Amino acid sequence: MSLKVYADRMSQPARAVLIFCKVNGIEFEEIKVDLVKKENRLPEFKAINPFGQVPSLAHGDFKLFESHAILSYLACASPGVADHWYPSDLQKRAKINSVLDWHHSNLRRGGVGFVLYTILGPLIGVPINPEAAAEAEKVLASSLSKIESVWLNDNGNFLLGNKEPSIADISLVCEIMEFEVLPEEDRIRVLTPFKKVLKWIEDTRIATSPHFEEVHKTLLAAKSFLHKLPVDENYETASSIKAMFDMEIAQELVNGIEFEEIKVDLAKKEHRLPEFKAINPFGQVPSIAHGDFKLFESHAILSYLACASPGVADHWYPSDLQKRAKINSVLDWHHSNLRRGGVGIAINTILGPVLGIPTSPEAATEAEKVLTSSLSKIESVWLNENGNFLLGSKEPSIADLSLVCEIMQFELLHEEDRIRVLSPFNKVLKWINDTKMATSPHFEEEHKTLFASKSFFHKIPVGENCEPASSILAMLDKDIATE
Numbered sequence: 001m002s003l004k005v006y007a008d009r010m011s012q013p014a015r016a017v018l019i020f021c022k023v024n025g026i027e028f029e030e031i032k033v034d035l036v037k038k039e040n041r042l043p044e045f046k047a048i049n050p051f052g053q054v055p056s057l058a059h060g061d062f063k064l065f066e067s068h069a070i071l072s073y074l075a076c077a078s079p080g081v082a083d084h085w086y087p088s089d090l091q092k093r094a095k096i097n098s099v100l101d102w103h104h105s106n107l108r109r110g111g112v113g114f115v116l117y118t119i120l121g122p123l124i125g126v127p128i129n130p131e132a133a134a135e136a137e138k139v140l141a142s143s144l145s146k147i148e149s150v151w152l153n154d155n156g157n158f159l160l161g162n163k164e165p166s167i168a169d170i171s172l173v174c175e176i177m178e179f180e181v182l183p184e185e186d187r188i189r190v191l192t193p194f195k196k197v198l199k200w201i202e203d204t205r206i207a208t209s210p211h212f213e214e215v216h217k218t219l220l221a222a223k224s225f226l227h228k229l230p231v232d233e234n235y236e237t238a239s240s241i242k243a244m245f246d247m248e249i250a251q252e253l254v255n256g257i258e259f260e261e262i263k264v265d266l267a268k269k270e271h272r273l274p275e276f277k278a279i280n281p282f283g284q285v286p287s288i289a290h291g292d293f294k295l296f297e298s299h300a301i302l303s304y305l306a307c308a309s310p311g312v313a314d315h316w317y318p319s320d321l322q323k324r325a326k327i328n329s330v331l332d333w334h335h336s337n338l339r340r341g342g343v344g345i346a347i348n349t350i351l352g353p354v355l356g357i358p359t360s361p362e363a364a365t366e367a368e369k370v371l372t373s374s375l376s377k378i379e380s381v382w383l384n385e386n387g388n389f390l391l392g393s394k395e396p397s398i399a400d401l402s403l404v405c406e407i408m409q410f411e412l413l414h415e416e417d418r419i420r421v422l423s424p425f426n427k428v429l430k431w432i433n434d435t436k437m438a439t440s441p442h443f444e445e446e447h448k449t450l451f452a453s454k455s456f457f458h459k460i461p462v463g464e465n466c467e468p469a470s471s472i473l474a475m476l477d478k479d480i481a482t483e
């Protein structure tokens with residue numbers, strides 16, 4: 001039976017339906033109903049929806065409108081839609097219905113009013129109205145505050161404390177995404193107080209990527225048009241809401257330790273110079289000098305800085321002795337396992353010739369065995385619990401930073417080696433991305449040199465940005481898309 005979805009991608013509920021269909025591999029035909037051209041008022045569309053609104057659906061002879069009714073119908077009628085979208089458990093389902101019902105008179109009422117009277121109205125013949133916008137903003141702020149304190153107040157990343165998204169997440173997040181078209185100062189005023197909301201939007205995007213980004217392109221293009229900004233096709237850089245989230249993370253999680261970075265160029269053998277050996281007699285980076293105090297070995301440095309710098313959040317290196325010991329256990333293990341395997345394969349395939357170190361295919365094969373076994377242990381032992389980070393933590397520690405940076409080195413490997421080594425480890429790929437997000441934009445910034453070397457080694461243009469320069473993150477995107 002053919003399924004037609006009538007939509008204009010400028011409409012938030014229409015986007016929610018489109019993303020849901022695409023994420024769940026539901027076959028459908030998208031039929032554009034251009035609201036600006038008033039195509040929703042044409043008799044042929046009114047035959048589908050007498051109220052002349054998008055989204056609407058025709059499934060064979062069956063016609064339906066109202067996005068929440070459409071989403072729940074599709075979740076139930078389409079084989080293969082995972083249960084979390086609209087659970088068969090009656091109480092879980094009822095809780096989702098409760099959010100969806102609440103949405104109409106709260107988030108949607110405030111959001112639509114605010115966007116309409118601030119910016120979008122003139123496009124459809126409604127004048128800008130500051131009083132009505134102020135009234136709508138009150139409803140909106142109260143709605144966002146309720147979402148944050150009631151529904152995003154549990155353990156999971158999604159509404160109602162769920163670990164996976166439901167149709168309510170898509171519906172409500174698409175509503176908020178409409179704020180992309182707002183003037184910058186309005187968007188910042190309205191959204192900045194709601195950090196959990198920003199994170200939830202990002203989590204929902206990731207859970208529905210790449211469809212989320214694709215379906216939001218029209219909205220981001222409209223934003224460019226309305227604010228006379230250059231058109232940017234890349235969601236990561238075009239989305240102001242994503243930028244707000246990144247900045248939040250930067251402020252919250254970066255430890256703001258003041259330091260001076262002194263480059264020691266390994267290719268130029270600067271690590272062998274006597275002035276550097278005075279800092280680290282073993283001639284290795286990283287090393288630090290804190291006043292007269294000198295220290296080498298990255299794990300010792302990380303734990304020293306976590307303890308000695310005021311204001312470093314506890315999760316990086318918890319003061320609880322048992323939690324700390326567990327992190328030490330990962331860090332100690334790392335040296336003889338992930339690092340041994342990782343360095344071995346990188347040196348024996350690609351880095352050796354540059355550094356003047358002899359390479360051997362046997363040594364590369366041997367290193368790959370150690371590496372694969374290490375990745376498999378990380379995945380089955382330390383990423384096997386509830387949180388997004390090692391040891392089941394909800395926030396990263398210095399161990400996440402250390403191990404993820406080791407794996408990021410595989411950006412330099414030959415494509416086929418990287419794919420063979422990493423593709424069996426989906427949880428590892430997701431963890432790398434979670435660590436990137438938790439330390440963004442510094443993670444991206446600090447990896448730029450690595451991407452530049454990758455370009456150089458493989459004679460390919462890879463660009464400066466993590467997206468699209470990172471092949472490892474691209475592997476994750478592909479993984480999510482197939483999943």
Ligand SMILES: N[C@@H](CCC(=O)N[C@@H](CS)C(=O)NCC(=O)O)C(=O)O
Pocket residue numbers: 010011012013014035040052053054055065066067068
């Ligand atoms: N409650 C409806 C709202 C649908 C709605 O408001 N659609 C708007 C676009 S966002 C529309 O089609 N407006 C055209 C009109 O009402 O003339 C739903 O969730 O589907």
